[in-house]
Amino acid sequence: MFDRYGPPEVLRIAELPDPAPGPGEARIRVRAAGVQPFDVAVRAGRMRRGPGHFPHRVGQEFSGVVDLLGDGVPGPVPGTAVLGSTMLDGQASHLVAPVADLVVKPPELSFPAAAALVAAGQTASGALAQLGVTAGDVLLVHAAAGAVGTLAVQLARLAGATVIGTASPANHGYLRGLGAVPVPYGDGLVEAVRAVAPGPVTVALDAAGRGAVAASVALGVPRERIGTIVDDREAATFGAPVVRAPRSPVRLAEVVALAARGLLTMPVRAYPLAQVARAHAAVESGHGRGKVVLIVEP
Structure with a gap:
């Protein structure tokens, strides 16, 4: 979380109650979370639609395991490994997400490798x-x-x-x-x-x-x-276009399937969650290859 805009050092780890899934949602025990330039821009206060209140969370992409379903949600069953997109709450131990937005993680991909593909x-x-x-x-x-x-x-x-x-x-x-x-x-x-x-x-x-x-x-x-x-x-x-395609679980599933077959690769630079400030600094530097990922739960 962060209590003010600023450099990576404004980030801190906080103890919060586990979220509860609502109708159509699942709770995910997060295993790995991606860090991307959008997260850096939000934390630094460079986004026009940044947080309107503090403290605030951060994180857009995750992989993990379903551990609780909302009322009336038939699946995926608890224990299913999944990945997907979220909004400003992905760098955490637990999050809730619409079941329709989840992609099942193939066994060929590790949790960090899966999280690295999301955004x-x-x-x-x-x-x-x-x-x-x-x-x-x-x-x-x-x-x-x-x-x-x-x-x-x-x-x-x-x-x-x-x-x-x-x-x-x-x-x-x-x-x-x-x-x-x-x-x-x-x-x-x-x-x-x-x-x-x-x-x-x-x-x-x-x-x-x-x-x-x-x-x-x-x-x-x-x-x-x-x-x-x-x-x-x-x-x-x-007069050139800005290309920011909307999130699409279908398109994500296609990319994940290619990676599971060995047709796509993504180097992962992994940091433990406790080193979230270092991970943000690595992304903010603009250097390095592949994807920065936080290991939330080994």
Whole structure:
């Protein structure tokens, strides 16, 4: 929880009564919870719709085990492993969620691996669908080594697209392993992409900000096929869409099924719940590959 906006150190662990599920809901004993930039922005007070009161909780994604059902709810039966989305209460030992929003966790995935897929999986798959990425496209993914970028690269490759990904040089080998052609971000990005692209870049996904939309325009990508998930201002400047697909348990289940088959991978950087401030700082730094996840219950 946090009692004021501020740096990661404002977060604290509090003892609260266990929530009770209502009609259509299940209570989840959380095993792992993802940390994402949205959580950081809420805690820091950068969201236009931040908490209107304090103290306040945080967290959007979880995996765990059903331990109690609301009245009249037939299932999933207690003991079922699930994952899903929530709103500002996911980094906790227990939460309640609508049963309709839950996805059953395949046994092939650990709880941390499952939690790592929730937000990034829905965001990446939804963005690629909105941008119409198909075989034959040359896709440029900005911040390709991050959580959303990691899944966007792999999903686009599964669709048959050629993928170019921006990342620091330390992550270039990682991107090659995912099937992307890496380029360094920063000065000279446009020239670096042109040097490796097999043809015109036809679509771009911005998970980085910091001029990524402008660089995509300079590369000649049609503006309607430049989607950003982070930079509303630059999108408005250049007439590019902001791609924030709504949450979809169906779309999440599709991503989870691919991961269970070994067709998608997501590196996990795990922190115990007691180190929640360190986990938030890691996300806020903007560095590192894959997904930051809190281990709530080993």
